Amino acid sequence: MVGIYFSGTGNTKHCMELLVSSVDREADCISITDKRVLDIIESNEIIYLGYPTQFSNMPYIIRDFIKKNKNIWKGKKIFCISTMGAFSGDGAGCSARELKKYGAIILGGLHIHMPDAVCDSKLLKKSIVENQKIIKEADEKIYRIANEVKSGKYPQEGVGFWSHMCGLFGQRLWFYNKTTGYTDKIKVSSACSRCGKCISVCPMENLSINGNKVIAGNKCTMCYSCVSQCPNKALTLLGKTVVEQCRYEKYVD
Ligand SMILES: Cc1cc2nc3c(=O)[nH]c(=O)nc-3n(C[C@H](O)[C@H](O)[C@H](O)COP(=O)(O)O)c2cc1C
Incomplete structure:
Protein backbone atom coordinates (compact mmCIF):
# COMPACT_ATOMS: atom_id res chain seq x y z
CA MET A 1 0.00 0.00 0.00
CA THR A 179 -14.27 24.58 -7.47
CA THR A 180 -14.79 24.01 -11.18
CA GLY A 181 -11.30 25.18 -12.09
CA TYR A 182 -8.19 26.97 -10.92
CA THR A 183 -8.58 30.59 -9.82
CA ASP A 184 -6.84 33.89 -10.54
CA LYS A 185 -7.99 35.51 -7.28
CA ILE A 186 -4.70 35.61 -5.31
CA LYS A 187 -3.92 39.21 -4.36
CA VAL A 188 -0.47 40.49 -3.37
CA SER A 189 -0.42 43.67 -1.24
CA SER A 190 2.21 46.38 -0.91
CA ALA A 191 3.46 44.61 2.26
CA CYS A 192 5.22 42.12 -0.04
CA SER A 193 9.03 42.22 0.37
CA ARG A 194 9.67 39.95 -2.65
CA CYS A 195 11.36 37.35 -0.44
CA GLY A 196 10.16 34.56 -2.75
CA LYS A 197 8.68 32.34 -0.01
CA CYS A 198 5.28 32.20 -1.73
CA ILE A 199 6.91 31.25 -5.03
CA SER A 200 8.78 28.37 -3.42
CA VAL A 201 5.75 26.92 -1.59
CA CYS A 202 3.14 27.18 -4.36
CA PRO A 203 2.40 23.67 -5.69
CA MET A 204 1.08 25.13 -8.96
CA GLU A 205 4.01 27.40 -9.85
CA ASN A 206 1.35 30.09 -10.00
CA LEU A 207 3.48 32.89 -8.50
CA SER A 208 6.46 34.63 -10.06
CA ILE A 209 8.51 37.81 -9.88
CA ASN A 210 7.95 40.22 -12.71
CA GLY A 211 10.25 43.26 -12.52
CA ASN A 212 10.13 44.16 -8.84
CA LYS A 213 6.66 42.71 -8.17
CA VAL A 214 5.33 39.29 -7.19
CA ILE A 215 2.49 38.45 -9.52
CA ALA A 216 -0.10 35.68 -9.37
CA GLY A 217 -1.33 33.82 -12.43
CA ASN A 218 -4.62 32.00 -12.97
CA LYS A 219 -3.64 28.52 -11.75
CA CYS A 220 -4.26 28.81 -7.99
CA THR A 221 -5.76 25.65 -6.45
CA MET A 222 -6.83 27.53 -3.28
CA CYS A 223 -4.62 25.55 -0.91
CA TYR A 224 -3.59 28.59 1.17
CA SER A 225 0.02 27.46 1.31
CA CYS A 226 1.34 30.88 0.22
CA VAL A 227 -1.15 32.88 2.30
CA SER A 228 -0.29 30.90 5.41
CA GLN A 229 3.50 31.19 4.98
CA CYS A 230 4.13 34.72 3.73
CA PRO A 231 6.31 36.41 6.41
CA ASN A 232 4.61 39.75 5.72
CA LYS A 233 1.03 38.48 5.46
CA ALA A 234 0.93 40.12 2.05
CA LEU A 235 -1.18 37.53 0.24
CA THR A 236 -4.93 36.98 0.40
CA LEU A 237 -7.41 34.88 -1.54
CA LEU A 238 -11.04 34.76 -0.39
CA GLY A 239 -10.81 37.58 2.18
CA LYS A 240 -9.23 41.02 2.29
CA THR A 241 -6.78 40.66 5.20
CA VAL A 242 -4.97 37.78 6.86
CA VAL A 243 -6.74 37.04 10.15
CA GLU A 244 -4.41 34.31 11.32
CA GLN A 245 -1.90 32.23 9.39
CA CYS A 246 -2.84 28.57 9.68
CA ARG A 247 -0.18 25.86 9.73
CA TYR A 248 -0.49 22.43 11.28
CA GLU A 249 2.97 22.90 12.85
CA LYS A 250 1.75 25.93 14.82
CA TYR A 251 -0.49 23.76 16.95
CA VAL A 252 1.97 21.03 17.79
CA ASP A 253 5.24 22.94 18.48
C1 LIG B 1 -10.71 27.20 -0.16
C2 LIG B 1 -11.08 26.36 1.03
C3 LIG B 1 -12.37 25.87 1.14
C4 LIG B 1 -12.72 25.07 2.24
N1 LIG B 1 -13.99 24.57 2.32
C5 LIG B 1 -14.31 23.76 3.36
C6 LIG B 1 -15.62 23.17 3.42
O1 LIG B 1 -16.44 23.30 2.53
N2 LIG B 1 -15.93 22.43 4.51
C7 LIG B 1 -15.03 22.22 5.53
O2 LIG B 1 -15.37 21.56 6.50
N3 LIG B 1 -13.77 22.74 5.47
C8 LIG B 1 -13.40 23.50 4.42
N4 LIG B 1 -12.12 24.02 4.35
C9 LIG B 1 -11.17 23.72 5.42
C10 LIG B 1 -10.16 22.66 5.03
O3 LIG B 1 -10.78 21.57 4.38
C11 LIG B 1 -9.38 22.12 6.25
O4 LIG B 1 -8.87 23.15 6.99
C12 LIG B 1 -8.30 21.15 5.80
O5 LIG B 1 -7.96 20.34 6.89
C13 LIG B 1 -7.05 21.82 5.29
O6 LIG B 1 -6.11 20.82 4.95
P1 LIG B 1 -4.62 21.09 4.52
O7 LIG B 1 -3.94 21.75 5.69
O8 LIG B 1 -4.08 19.74 4.25
O9 LIG B 1 -4.65 21.96 3.31
C14 LIG B 1 -11.75 24.78 3.25
C15 LIG B 1 -10.45 25.28 3.11
C16 LIG B 1 -10.12 26.04 2.00
C17 LIG B 1 -8.69 26.52 1.88
Whole structure:
Protein backbone atom coordinates (compact mmCIF):
# COMPACT_ATOMS: atom_id res chain seq x y z
CA MET A 1 0.00 0.00 0.00
CA VAL A 2 0.96 3.64 -0.41
CA GLY A 3 -0.39 6.99 0.80
CA ILE A 4 -0.61 9.92 -1.59
CA TYR A 5 -1.93 13.31 -0.58
CA PHE A 6 -2.31 16.97 -1.35
CA SER A 7 -1.99 19.40 1.55
CA GLY A 8 -1.93 23.20 1.69
CA THR A 9 -1.47 24.02 5.36
CA GLY A 10 -0.19 20.66 6.61
CA ASN A 11 -3.35 19.09 8.06
CA THR A 12 -3.82 16.41 5.43
CA LYS A 13 -0.09 15.64 5.33
CA HIS A 14 -0.14 14.99 9.07
CA CYS A 15 -3.32 12.85 8.96
CA MET A 16 -2.08 10.77 6.04
CA GLU A 17 1.36 10.17 7.51
CA LEU A 18 -0.17 9.10 10.81
CA LEU A 19 -2.79 6.86 9.21
CA VAL A 20 -0.44 5.19 6.74
CA SER A 21 2.33 4.59 9.29
CA SER A 22 -0.21 3.24 11.80
CA VAL A 23 -1.47 0.71 9.28
CA ASP A 24 1.91 -0.23 7.81
CA ARG A 25 5.14 1.20 9.18
CA GLU A 26 7.00 0.33 5.97
CA ALA A 27 4.59 2.03 3.55
CA ASP A 28 5.46 5.22 1.66
CA CYS A 29 3.36 8.36 2.05
CA ILE A 30 4.10 11.12 -0.47
CA SER A 31 2.63 14.29 -1.91
CA ILE A 32 1.01 14.20 -5.36
CA THR A 33 3.53 16.90 -6.29
CA ASP A 34 6.41 14.45 -5.72
CA LYS A 35 8.01 13.43 -9.03
CA ARG A 36 7.88 9.74 -8.05
CA VAL A 37 4.11 9.70 -7.55
CA LEU A 38 3.04 7.99 -10.79
CA ASP A 39 5.67 5.23 -10.50
CA ILE A 40 4.63 4.65 -6.90
CA ILE A 41 0.94 4.41 -7.81
CA GLU A 42 1.74 2.02 -10.68
CA SER A 43 3.58 -0.33 -8.34
CA ASN A 44 0.97 -0.47 -5.56
CA GLU A 45 -2.44 -2.11 -5.53
CA ILE A 46 -3.83 -0.36 -2.45
CA ILE A 47 -3.74 3.44 -2.41
CA TYR A 48 -4.82 5.84 0.32
CA LEU A 49 -5.68 9.19 -1.26
CA GLY A 50 -5.93 12.26 1.02
CA TYR A 51 -6.86 15.92 0.39
CA PRO A 52 -8.54 18.87 2.10
CA THR A 53 -12.22 19.54 1.47
CA GLN A 54 -12.79 22.80 -0.39
CA PHE A 55 -16.39 23.99 -0.52
CA SER A 56 -17.51 20.39 -0.02
CA ASN A 57 -15.46 19.36 -3.03
CA MET A 58 -11.96 18.13 -3.79
CA PRO A 59 -9.28 20.69 -4.67
CA TYR A 60 -8.99 21.21 -8.41
CA ILE A 61 -5.38 19.95 -8.39
CA ILE A 62 -6.71 16.55 -7.22
CA ARG A 63 -9.50 16.46 -9.77
CA ASP A 64 -6.99 17.36 -12.48
CA PHE A 65 -4.52 14.74 -11.26
CA ILE A 66 -7.16 11.98 -11.29
CA LYS A 67 -8.31 12.94 -14.78
CA LYS A 68 -4.89 13.51 -16.34
CA ASN A 69 -3.76 10.10 -15.17
CA LYS A 70 -7.02 8.27 -15.87
CA ASN A 71 -5.27 5.17 -17.16
CA ILE A 72 -3.52 4.34 -13.89
CA TRP A 73 -6.61 3.80 -11.71
CA LYS A 74 -8.09 0.66 -13.27
CA GLY A 75 -8.20 -2.14 -10.69
CA LYS A 76 -6.54 -0.04 -7.96
CA LYS A 77 -8.12 -0.37 -4.52
CA ILE A 78 -8.53 3.12 -3.12
CA PHE A 79 -9.32 4.47 0.35
CA CYS A 80 -10.43 8.13 0.01
CA ILE A 81 -9.63 10.45 2.91
CA SER A 82 -10.75 14.03 3.26
CA THR A 83 -9.80 16.52 6.01
CA MET A 84 -12.14 19.39 6.78
CA GLY A 85 -12.59 22.43 9.00
CA ALA A 86 -16.24 21.75 9.78
CA PHE A 87 -18.45 19.88 7.33
CA SER A 88 -18.29 18.41 3.86
CA GLY A 89 -21.09 15.87 3.43
CA ASP A 90 -19.25 13.80 0.87
CA GLY A 91 -15.68 15.14 0.82
CA ALA A 92 -14.31 11.62 0.39
CA GLY A 93 -17.09 10.66 -2.04
CA CYS A 94 -16.09 13.38 -4.53
CA SER A 95 -12.86 11.61 -5.49
CA ALA A 96 -14.41 8.15 -5.01
CA ARG A 97 -17.00 8.85 -7.73
CA GLU A 98 -14.35 10.16 -10.15
CA LEU A 99 -11.99 7.26 -9.50
CA LYS A 100 -14.77 4.71 -9.99
CA LYS A 101 -15.36 6.13 -13.48
CA TYR A 102 -11.80 5.10 -14.33
CA GLY A 103 -12.14 1.56 -13.00
CA ALA A 104 -10.91 1.95 -9.41
CA ILE A 105 -12.37 -0.13 -6.59
CA ILE A 106 -13.31 2.05 -3.63
CA LEU A 107 -12.43 0.48 -0.28
CA GLY A 108 -13.97 3.22 1.83
CA GLY A 109 -14.07 6.86 2.82
CA LEU A 110 -12.88 8.77 5.87
CA HIS A 111 -13.57 12.34 7.05
CA ILE A 112 -11.22 13.92 9.57
CA HIS A 113 -12.04 17.18 11.34
CA MET A 114 -8.96 19.42 11.51
CA PRO A 115 -8.25 23.15 12.09
CA ASP A 116 -9.64 25.46 9.43
CA ALA A 117 -7.17 26.59 6.76
CA VAL A 118 -8.83 29.73 5.41
CA CYS A 119 -6.39 32.29 6.83
CA ASP A 120 -8.18 35.39 5.56
CA SER A 121 -11.62 34.78 7.07
CA LYS A 122 -12.78 35.03 10.69
CA LEU A 123 -15.36 32.31 10.12
CA LEU A 124 -14.40 29.03 11.85
CA LYS A 125 -11.33 30.56 13.52
CA LYS A 126 -10.46 28.86 16.83
CA SER A 127 -7.92 29.48 19.59
CA ILE A 128 -4.68 27.48 19.60
CA VAL A 129 -5.98 25.41 22.53
CA GLU A 130 -9.20 24.59 20.67
CA ASN A 131 -7.22 23.62 17.57
CA GLN A 132 -4.94 21.42 19.68
CA LYS A 133 -8.03 19.65 20.99
CA ILE A 134 -9.31 19.14 17.43
CA ILE A 135 -5.97 17.61 16.42
CA LYS A 136 -5.92 15.34 19.48
CA GLU A 137 -9.39 14.05 18.61
CA ALA A 138 -8.35 13.59 14.97
CA ASP A 139 -5.30 11.57 16.02
CA GLU A 140 -7.46 9.36 18.25
CA LYS A 141 -9.85 8.75 15.36
CA ILE A 142 -6.95 7.92 13.04
CA TYR A 143 -5.52 5.33 15.48
CA ARG A 144 -8.97 3.76 15.86
CA ILE A 145 -9.55 3.63 12.09
CA ALA A 146 -6.04 2.23 11.51
CA ASN A 147 -6.86 -0.68 13.82
CA GLU A 148 -10.17 -1.34 12.05
CA VAL A 149 -8.51 -1.15 8.63
CA LYS A 150 -5.85 -3.64 9.73
CA SER A 151 -8.65 -6.11 10.36
CA GLY A 152 -10.11 -5.40 6.91
CA LYS A 153 -12.90 -3.04 7.98
CA TYR A 154 -12.88 0.27 6.11
CA PRO A 155 -15.14 3.17 7.19
CA GLN A 156 -17.62 4.34 4.56
CA GLU A 157 -17.82 8.04 5.47
CA GLY A 158 -18.90 10.34 2.65
CA VAL A 159 -19.21 7.65 -0.01
CA GLY A 160 -22.92 6.76 0.23
CA PHE A 161 -25.98 8.23 -1.46
CA TRP A 162 -27.13 10.38 1.51
CA SER A 163 -23.67 11.87 1.98
CA HIS A 164 -23.69 12.75 -1.70
CA MET A 165 -27.01 14.59 -1.24
CA CYS A 166 -25.66 16.40 1.87
CA GLY A 167 -22.53 17.60 0.05
CA LEU A 168 -24.48 18.59 -3.04
CA PHE A 169 -27.38 20.45 -1.43
CA GLY A 170 -25.56 21.51 1.76
CA GLN A 171 -22.78 23.35 -0.06
CA ARG A 172 -21.67 22.37 -3.53
CA LEU A 173 -24.62 23.82 -5.43
CA TRP A 174 -24.10 27.20 -3.73
CA PHE A 175 -20.34 27.30 -4.19
CA TYR A 176 -20.05 25.30 -7.41
CA ASN A 177 -18.28 28.04 -9.37
CA LYS A 178 -15.47 28.10 -6.79
CA THR A 179 -14.27 24.58 -7.47
CA THR A 180 -14.79 24.01 -11.18
CA GLY A 181 -11.30 25.18 -12.09
CA TYR A 182 -8.19 26.97 -10.92
CA THR A 183 -8.58 30.59 -9.82
CA ASP A 184 -6.84 33.89 -10.54
CA LYS A 185 -7.99 35.51 -7.28
CA ILE A 186 -4.70 35.61 -5.31
CA LYS A 187 -3.92 39.21 -4.36
CA VAL A 188 -0.47 40.49 -3.37
CA SER A 189 -0.42 43.67 -1.24
CA SER A 190 2.21 46.38 -0.91
CA ALA A 191 3.46 44.61 2.26
CA CYS A 192 5.22 42.12 -0.04
CA SER A 193 9.03 42.22 0.37
CA ARG A 194 9.67 39.95 -2.65
CA CYS A 195 11.36 37.35 -0.44
CA GLY A 196 10.16 34.56 -2.75
CA LYS A 197 8.68 32.34 -0.01
CA CYS A 198 5.28 32.20 -1.73
CA ILE A 199 6.91 31.25 -5.03
CA SER A 200 8.78 28.37 -3.42
CA VAL A 201 5.75 26.92 -1.59
CA CYS A 202 3.14 27.18 -4.36
CA PRO A 203 2.40 23.67 -5.69
CA MET A 204 1.08 25.13 -8.96
CA GLU A 205 4.01 27.40 -9.85
CA ASN A 206 1.35 30.09 -10.00
CA LEU A 207 3.48 32.89 -8.50
CA SER A 208 6.46 34.63 -10.06
CA ILE A 209 8.51 37.81 -9.88
CA ASN A 210 7.95 40.22 -12.71
CA GLY A 211 10.25 43.26 -12.52
CA ASN A 212 10.13 44.16 -8.84
CA LYS A 213 6.66 42.71 -8.17
CA VAL A 214 5.33 39.29 -7.19
CA ILE A 215 2.49 38.45 -9.52
CA ALA A 216 -0.10 35.68 -9.37
CA GLY A 217 -1.33 33.82 -12.43
CA ASN A 218 -4.62 32.00 -12.97
CA LYS A 219 -3.64 28.52 -11.75
CA CYS A 220 -4.26 28.81 -7.99
CA THR A 221 -5.76 25.65 -6.45
CA MET A 222 -6.83 27.53 -3.28
CA CYS A 223 -4.62 25.55 -0.91
CA TYR A 224 -3.59 28.59 1.17
CA SER A 225 0.02 27.46 1.31
CA CYS A 226 1.34 30.88 0.22
CA VAL A 227 -1.15 32.88 2.30
CA SER A 228 -0.29 30.90 5.41
CA GLN A 229 3.50 31.19 4.98
CA CYS A 230 4.13 34.72 3.73
CA PRO A 231 6.31 36.41 6.41
CA ASN A 232 4.61 39.75 5.72
CA LYS A 233 1.03 38.48 5.46
CA ALA A 234 0.93 40.12 2.05
CA LEU A 235 -1.18 37.53 0.24
CA THR A 236 -4.93 36.98 0.40
CA LEU A 237 -7.41 34.88 -1.54
CA LEU A 238 -11.04 34.76 -0.39
CA GLY A 239 -10.81 37.58 2.18
CA LYS A 240 -9.23 41.02 2.29
CA THR A 241 -6.78 40.66 5.20
CA VAL A 242 -4.97 37.78 6.86
CA VAL A 243 -6.74 37.04 10.15
CA GLU A 244 -4.41 34.31 11.32
CA GLN A 245 -1.90 32.23 9.39
CA CYS A 246 -2.84 28.57 9.68
CA ARG A 247 -0.18 25.86 9.73
CA TYR A 248 -0.49 22.43 11.28
CA GLU A 249 2.97 22.90 12.85
CA LYS A 250 1.75 25.93 14.82
CA TYR A 251 -0.49 23.76 16.95
CA VAL A 252 1.97 21.03 17.79
CA ASP A 253 5.24 22.94 18.48
C1 LIG B 1 -10.71 27.20 -0.16
C2 LIG B 1 -11.08 26.36 1.03
C3 LIG B 1 -12.37 25.87 1.14
C4 LIG B 1 -12.72 25.07 2.24
N1 LIG B 1 -13.99 24.57 2.32
C5 LIG B 1 -14.31 23.76 3.36
C6 LIG B 1 -15.62 23.17 3.42
O1 LIG B 1 -16.44 23.30 2.53
N2 LIG B 1 -15.93 22.43 4.51
C7 LIG B 1 -15.03 22.22 5.53
O2 LIG B 1 -15.37 21.56 6.50
N3 LIG B 1 -13.77 22.74 5.47
C8 LIG B 1 -13.40 23.50 4.42
N4 LIG B 1 -12.12 24.02 4.35
C9 LIG B 1 -11.17 23.72 5.42
C10 LIG B 1 -10.16 22.66 5.03
O3 LIG B 1 -10.78 21.57 4.38
C11 LIG B 1 -9.38 22.12 6.25
O4 LIG B 1 -8.87 23.15 6.99
C12 LIG B 1 -8.30 21.15 5.80
O5 LIG B 1 -7.96 20.34 6.89
C13 LIG B 1 -7.05 21.82 5.29
O6 LIG B 1 -6.11 20.82 4.95
P1 LIG B 1 -4.62 21.09 4.52
O7 LIG B 1 -3.94 21.75 5.69
O8 LIG B 1 -4.08 19.74 4.25
O9 LIG B 1 -4.65 21.96 3.31
C14 LIG B 1 -11.75 24.78 3.25
C15 LIG B 1 -10.45 25.28 3.11
C16 LIG B 1 -10.12 26.04 2.00
C17 LIG B 1 -8.69 26.52 1.88
